Amino acid sequence: MSTPRTPRTPRPPRPPRTQHTAPPLAIAYSPCPNDTFVFHAWAHGLVPGAPPLDVTFADIDVTNGLAERGADCPYDVLKVSYAQLPYVLDEFALLPCGGALGRGCGPLVLTREPGQAASLSGRTVAVPSERSTAYLLFRLWAAEAVPGGVGEIVVLPFHAIMPAVRDGTVDAGLVIHEARFTYPAYGLHQLADLGEHWERTTGLPIPLGAIIARRSLGAARLAELADAARASVRMAWDDPAASRAYVLEHAQEMDPAVADQHxxxxxxEFTADLGDAGYAAVRGLLTRAAAEGLVPAxxxxxxxxxx
Structure with a gap:
């Protein structure tokens, strides 16, 4: 005769996973490898607990202009130039992570022929944005190095600047990003390294691109976004191969080796957290620029x- 089995106690149902039910946050950042590398995990829903993102890719001159629209800006989070901060901090808060700040990574001034800084006097210079950090560094440098000042400033998308210098459309170009590695292929010459000039004269790292988020989201939400950005950076470092396809998809046919250098x-380390040195660099740049009347205090x- 068989022994009756003891009935099993039903398992309690598993609690549902915590999910964000709010609409995705609208974010705009560039298709450059550093941004796609940093935001890959977050944009693809791989950061636990992070709010979903609705991503738009835009050149830095575009995002700078969007942020300046303030309450009418259609985005909750944007990548902008640090030079843009004094114009937008009423509406947006600086996140302490996700951006670009470092050493040996500053913008360059390029020309068709070797020359001296004084040769830019009265000349036409192409820049990626009149509200870019690169242009702010250029103005601080040119005030010392170019007697009489430069001539006309022309705003071009950063990928169009080196061809314009090569073709003689402009006399010089202010370049950023991977142009540091690729300008010799255009037959161009480095007239000045503005990052090197900044570091030598201040001892501070170079602030370039910032991540900002709408203040109306509230303090708790802003802290949550900072945590998500920081986690996304660390996940990218832990598994660089995971973001490879995303980076190259948006890298505008950039050589993969150049994307890696970028x-x-x-x-x-400043991308993961600005820290005291990062904040000092940003304050140093904007305080000096304000003293010269170039940006609001x-x-x-x-x-x-x-x-």
Missing amino acids: IGLYVN LPPGALRLPE
Whole structure:
């Protein structure tokens, strides 16, 4: 005779996973390898607990202009130039991670022929944005190095600047990003390294691109976004191959080796967290620029996230 089995106690149902039910956050950043590398994990829903993103790719001159629209800006989070911060911090807060700041990564001034800084006097110079950090560094440098000042400033998308210099459309070009590695292929010459000039004269790292988020999201939400950006950076470092296809898909036919150099230069410890040195660099740049009348002065404490 068989022994009756003891009935099993039913298992309690598993609690549902915590999910964000709010609409995705609208974010705009560039298709450059450093941005796609940094945001790959977050944009693809791989960061646990992070709010979903609705991603738009846009050149830095476009995102700078969008941020300046303030409450009318259609995005919650944007990548902008650090030079743009004094114009937008009423509406947007600086996130302490996800951006580009470092050493040996500053913009270059390029010409068709070797020359001296004085040769730019009265000349036409192409720049990626009049509100870019690159242009702010250029203005601070030119005030010392170019007697009488440069001539006309022409704004071009950064990928169009080197061809314009090569073809003689402009006399010089201010370039950023992977142009540091590729300008010799255009037969161009480096007239000045503005990052080297900044580091030598200040001892500070170079602030380039910032991640900002709408203040109306609230302090808790802003802290959550900072955590998500930081986690996305660390996940990219832990598994670089995971973002490879995404990076190259948006890298505008960039050589994969150049994309790797780009990421290695612009994604560093300051991308994970600005820290004291990073904040000092941003304050140093914007305070000096304000003293020269180039940007509005920053209110005290404006760079830190609200508590």
